[in-house]
Amino acid sequence: TNVEKVSTENKNTVVAKDVNIITSDGLPTIAISKLAKEKTIIKEGYNINYSIEKTPETLSTSIMKEEADIAIVPSNMAAIAYNKTSNYQIAGTVGCGSFYLVSTENINDFDELVGKDVWNTGKGLTPDLTVKSILKDKGISEESIDFNYVNTTNELVPLLATGKATTGFVPEPALTTLIEKNPKIKIIKGLNDTWKEINKSENGYPQSTIIVKSSFVKENEEFINAFLGQVSNSIDWANKNGEKAGEYAKEIGASIQPDTITKSLERSNLKFIKIHNSQQDYKDYYSKLMNFDEKSLGGKIPDEGIYFTEK
Amino acid sequence: MKAFTLLKNKLGKNIVEVVLSCTILLFLWECIALFINNEIYIPTLGQVFKSLNNLILETGFFINIFMTIKRTIVSILISLFIAMLIGVSGYISRVIRNFFRPINMIIQSVPMMILVVLALIWFDKDNAPYIVGVLVVFPILYENILGALSSIDKTLLEMSNVYKLDLKDKIIKIYLPSIKFRLATIIVSTMSLGLKVVIAGEVYGQPDYGIGSMIQLEKVNFNTPGIFAWLIIVIIISGALEILQKLILRRTFIWKR
Amino acid sequence: MKAFTLLKNKLGKNIVEVVLSCTILLFLWECIALFINNEIYIPTLGQVFKSLNNLILETGFFINIFMTIKRTIVSILISLFIAMLIGVSGYISRVIRNFFRPINMIIQSVPMMILVVLALIWFDKDNAPYIVGVLVVFPILYENILGALSSIDKTLLEMSNVYKLDLKDKIIKIYLPSIKFRLATIIVSTMSLGLKVVIAGEVYGQPDYGIGSMIQLEKVNFNTPGIFAWLIIVIIISGALEILQKLILRRTFIWKR
């Protein structure tokens, strides 16, 4: 019996595979909050570790070091990861653009930004590039607007909250907090909506992307497919049960307060789209980013191989 | 007796004036806060102390502080160990000294932020605060150890050779004390620096517990009173370190007139 | 003559060894880079120099560097001005000295990141790098100026009183030189620190031009060769500062034997 026991143990340890799932803090966390909190079993024999990376630094390094089997990252980081490691593929979108043009001033559209001080985050990074791409498509010269930058939303919100800045681009869920702190802030336009109009796109531009490690996929395709299905469910659930989702997110370690999450869900554009339904969105988005700075994609537009297609 | 009272009076005056200064500062703060009346710019004392109180009641509060201090101390001990090793080698051999010169220069000029990213890439993210702490503290300790050794009174060494002291005695009675006296004067400011750097490392590396992680959390939620509350805690720790410095100096230099 | 050659030889040996050390380091780097063969962990020299080359060819490259250096220098000048003012007042009056003690302590213990956020909120964002630079540099300059004044040889002051020197002469010939000699020994390391801090301020404040903004861009886009290229530029600036230090010391202390 002794021998038998050992052998079954061995079997168990051989079968129970560790899967590392990494998400960035914020909206992507909500997408998987149900799975992580309820420890939903995706498939027998898999042992799932969820971790939430709170800073861009830890998120990007753990992807680049290929520590994640599955990760939810900004969509340009998906391209960088593919170009630099050749080991990550896009499996789907979990959220489209959640950036909004907000202002305390009385404006209604992008063309009224001309001549104004407008604040954005991360000069040369994707929020900036996305805005500039929209402006270009709308025929507004970016030189006609006085852009001001701070590093991240964390620095931008206090400026808008105190009125030191009047107009800017803020993503959810920070936007919800901002409106609470400064009720005079009005939402002028959603970047995603504008993008849809301009590009005749159904969903808008992809913001959060679920990527999977190719070497992991090869051996665990079933698991991945099951997981993607569960993510889709989890997102649907979160969109319907905002309060619960907020609590869950907090409990699994998200930084944002539950009620903020709850209130922000409406504008968050969380939505699971499989990659074969959104390839074109990525291609459009990447080619627009490429027009501004190839480095934002890790040097070049990723080839077809980046798109994970089920066989 | 008279001298003692005099000294005490002077010390007393200093303390009174410092306390007065603190009071004035707090008062000014409160006035400005009430005037501006916007907690994002500057929270009132009341808001900050409420935050502070909440923080202290939270589970994990002391663990956060403990972990940060632990990281600081461990970083300093590791740096000390390496600095002793390389410092002594550098004292003995000019070649080694020159070999480490560019390395030190490079370490010292790398901006914090790059240091953190490289630490994250090359090492485990939980170790990032240590790595950053060690890299910032090491050059300081190394230069001081090397400096202490090089500035040992040559005449004492001559004396110890004439009287044929053992190497062991020379190390225990001359070399180590010289290093000790030098380090005693800088160890606490180095710890302060280490603390700040470790906190910065925590902000980026986001270990589970740590003051830096907490500050970042408050920042993400735009909770200015919370940031100030942590600030007060950091200032209290720094204050405690300053007192520690005084004690260390008094103990170490009892032999000075 | 002989002494001169000897000195030169020793200096020569030092330089040779330092250059050798740099070469070994570069060689090691290249070996490791080739071995790991993954630019994410560590890019090869070739990749870095390609990046560096691209950087230099970009428009705005020199403006970035120039702006960062300008911010550093301006921060130091402002700090110097304030530190002189408060340092001299503190030397004259114990009350002022004690009043500024807690302020200094607080400034020195505030973690960088909080400093930046507060600077962004309280002041103009373009000024954030200056504010941060000044707040970090000021306490160092202040303490050194106060220290220099307090450690002026009392006997010289007695002499100047006996011979009834003007206050003006005393300031020009005794007080200012004493401050100058102290500052000469620390000004460059303070500038190095200021540079690092200004770069950090630029990361957060994102001014139009600045090394910090550039590094952040490379970092977020995970362009490791680019990060290393900027690192090399920062190291070169630091190296230039070290040479400057040597020159300053040689010039300032010509009167020393």
Place this chain on the structure above:
Amino acid sequence: MEEISLTIKNINKSYNEKVVFKDFEITLYKNKVNCILGKSGCGKSTLLNILSKIIKNDTELYSEIEDMQISYIFQEDRLIDWITIEDNINLVLKNNYKKSDRENICKKYLKEVGIYEYKEYYPQMLSGGTRQRANIARAFVYPSQIIIMDEPFKSIDISSKKQIMNIFKTIIQKEKRTVIFVTHDIEEAIYLSDNINILGETPTVSKLFFNDKSKFNKELIENSI
């Protein structure tokens, strides 16, 4: 031999509990070298510092040299290390002579003490003896009625000591100034002084001995010290 005496009375000084002077008084003779001889720690420097107002007397001082200009030859050179010898000398000239005169005066005295060739050197580049010569030159250059000297030859090695003492003697014989010369070396005292005042044990309360030049005798002084 007509001698004008200058009296300083009511000298009182204690450091914390330690009384150094108690109702002490001293009489100096104008345009003479007045020597004050005493053991280490008996209060010689303290006395000089009171006379030159570097430290305050504990009570009100009665001093007949109150308003006179004073030069001080310190035991250590007290030259400013970072300006040249010439500049050190010029510094004390500045408020007292016209610009045009300064150079000549400076030159004259630097030549007299024999260090004119070193005028552009910084003090630290010179030997202790040379620096002490500059110290002496500075004292003479300054238009003082009183020259105070606190063991000026103490830290000079014997070979230069004799020379410098002779230089001093030569200059002081030409110029008429009142010198207060503190030393603990009896031979120096005998060699240079016109009169010798011996300071007793601390607290110095007694009046001083006064020795006429003719009575100078090493044995005698040694016994009374």
Place this chain on the structure above:
Amino acid sequence: MEEISLTIKNINKSYNEKVVFKDFEITLYKNKVNCILGKSGCGKSTLLNILSKIIKNDTELYSEIEDMQISYIFQEDRLIDWITIEDNINLVLKNNYKKSDRENICKKYLKEVGIYEYKEYYPQMLSGGTRQRANIARAFVYPSQIIIMDEPFKSIDISSKKQIMNIFKTIIQKEKRTVIFVTHDIEEAIYLSDNINILGETPTVSKLFFNDKSKFNKELIENSI
């Protein structure tokens, strides 16, 4: 009077271009106080440092004191500031006596130089004179055949100087050790020494004068210096 002589030959030393000794030789007498008298800068300290191997002779040295143990009474005290007087003394005892003996030996000499009561003080708390006594005690405590002294009384003030010189004289008369005593003070030399060697100008190439004790005479020495 039988005297055992110890010869040191082939002393050669140059600093850069400056030749201090060239083929110099000196003869010491065993268990005597051998004085070396010379002006500042003539090479006295250099000579002592060669004898005690603190600095290397430029050529091979012929030294009859090569293998002897040496104590050195330095001009500055060279005590370790951060350990007590007692520990300073014990340090040089450690390799030479059993632990049980050390305390007694230390006590004996500290009493002899008169600073036993200060044994638990740190050097910086004591006056220069007291420290110099400890310096002397350390030299005698150490089981040496040779005691080298480099102007040991130079920085002590006159009042203590006589005392300490007498203490030294008393101890050296009891113990038989060879002393090499460097000074530039002729009176010290006459008072303490059994013989006096006068060092000439640098570079010292000539042999030395040797003066028999009976011929000691201040004028004579002064003229030959």
